Amino acid sequence: MTDREDIDMLAAEYVLGTLDPDMRRIVDERRSHEDDLNAAIADWEKRLSPLNAHYRDEIPSRDLFPGIRARIEEARVQADNIVEIDLLKRKLARWRIGTFATGALAASLMVAVLVSDFATPVQDRQFVAVFHRDDTQPAFVMSIDLDTRAVIIRPVSATLPEGKTYQLWIASDELGPAPKSLGLLENASVPTTRSLGEFDPALLRNATFGISLEPEGGSPTGRPTGPAIHGRLIPVEH
Amino acid sequence: MGTSTRDLEQFLARAADGDMDAFGHLYHATSAKLFGIVLRILKNRAQSEDILQEIYVRVWEHAGDFEPGRASIITWMATIARNRAIDALRRDKRHDAVVDDFDIDQLADHDDLSVADDAERNDDLRLLEICLGGLDDDRRKMVRLAYLDGFSRAELAERFAQPVGTIKTWLHRSLKQLKECLGS
Numbered sequence: 001m002t003d004r005e006d007i008d009m010l011a012a013e014y015v016l017g018t019l020d021p022d023m024r025r026i027v028d029e030r031r032s033h034e035d036d037l038n039a040a041i042a043d044w045e046k047r048l049s050p051l052n053a054h055y056r057d058e059i060p061s062r063d064l065f066p067g068i069r070a071r072i073e074e075a076r077v078q079a080d081n082i083v084e085i086d087l088l089k090r091k092l093a094r095w096r097i098g099t100f101a102t103g104a105l106a107a108s109l110m111v112a113v114l115v116s117d118f119a120t121p122v123q124d125r126q127f128v129a130v131f132h133r134d135d136t137q138p139a140f141v142m143s144i145d146l147d148t149r150a151v152i153i154r155p156v157s158a159t160l161p162e163g164k165t166y167q168l169w170i171a172s173d174e175l176g177p178a179p180k181s182l183g184l185l186e187n188a189s190v191p192t193t194r195s196l197g198e199f200d201p202a203l204l205r206n207a208t209f210g211i212s213l214e215p216e217g218g219s220p221t222g223r224p225t226g227p228a229i230h231g232r233l234i235p236v237e238h
Numbered sequence: 239m240g241t242s243t244r245d246l247e248q249f250l251a252r253a254a255d256g257d258m259d260a261f262g263h264l265y266h267a268t269s270a271k272l273f274g275i276v277l278r279i280l281k282n283r284a285q286s287e288d289i290l291q292e293i294y295v296r297v298w299e300h301a302g303d304f305e306p307g308r309a310s311i312i313t314w315m316a317t318i319a320r321n322r323a324i325d326a327l328r329r330d331k332r333h334d335a336v337v338d339d340f341d342i343d344q345l346a347d348h349d350d351l352s353v354a355d356d357a358e359r360n361d362d363l364r365l366l367e368i369c370l371g372g373l374d375d376d377r378r379k380m381v382r383l384a385y386l387d388g389f390s391r392a393e394l395a396e397r398f399a400q401p402v403g404t405i406k407t408w409l410h411r412s413l414k415q416l417k418e419c420l421g422s
Contacts, residue, residue: 012413016384017320018391021328042308047420049313050363051385052320057270058277060287065265068294069258075295 004036011040015048140211146204149196153185153211167214168194169224172207179210184218241267246311247304254301261301265294271312272319279323279388289326293319327388369419377412380405 014027031038144151171179185192212224252260277286370378383389395402
């Protein structure tokens, strides 16, 4: 039997469902980087899927959808908390003394920080937020001082693809439905400082901040694009 | 189903943008179909409902991955559902999952097409049935038990009183014959 036949039969049995759990797991893993296996699976899905017509409709319990909804919202909250606060503090300490590493950033990055859902003591006037692209590696750290209304965005592992620029945004109910641009972060290797003097501290405290990857010169539509990754703003201990 | 494929695709596209209401419409239009799949494979109502929830969370997470040119939306969702149900079945076989009082023979031989898919899908089904009809009885039953009821090689071996190696050989011959017959 040729390799090609082996792959075709592996795909066929995967789709048919007769493989044992270990083999299924191996196929799942392999198909992510083996185009021919993935294509063979798609072909077998197409061949056998007409059999789906033999499945009879069955009505699930009425209260199932709220459960699904709850699971999705829960997953969103967990995504917001990917960086544990203790871990984050340790990282911050390290970043302050370390040099900023560089690394590739996902092609489209839109990170938002929800300020409003974090209960903060009134005396805390300084906040930081981590804009991260996966569980472990932040791309930007933003610090904001509510007294001076200065915001500093420090790139941590962000590189800037050619012909692109990062754009900072603020969104708040008081500012209307669309996020407002706070300007471009032209250079992905040095901190950018922005003065948010025109914004009221109370508004800033409840605002959402975002960074998006845009064409050179900024978003052509006046609005950010791309999927959102959420982080949290945390007060800095003195 | 009362909802067109185009409607479903629009619901999914809006769900990909985070629209939970659209996702709710998608759920209500498709959950009976997907639940039918999961229940037939798992044969336990409570477990099937739990897996159905996982399936829709997955559909939500992967809503942006759907490519309309590759498969119909309902086929795409059914594939996710079948895969999850089979994974759950294999996983729980190790822990002696409770099986509701289903008559597997009756389910496996049940041929009532209650789902009104579009004409093209029916043509595909007719051709596949003709090709399945070209297989020996036992082999045709094997393919159907595997696809529709989630039988593993080992379960087929037990049912047809054959060594697992023989089942594997039969399956491969049947699948190759099907592929040739379907001409794709």
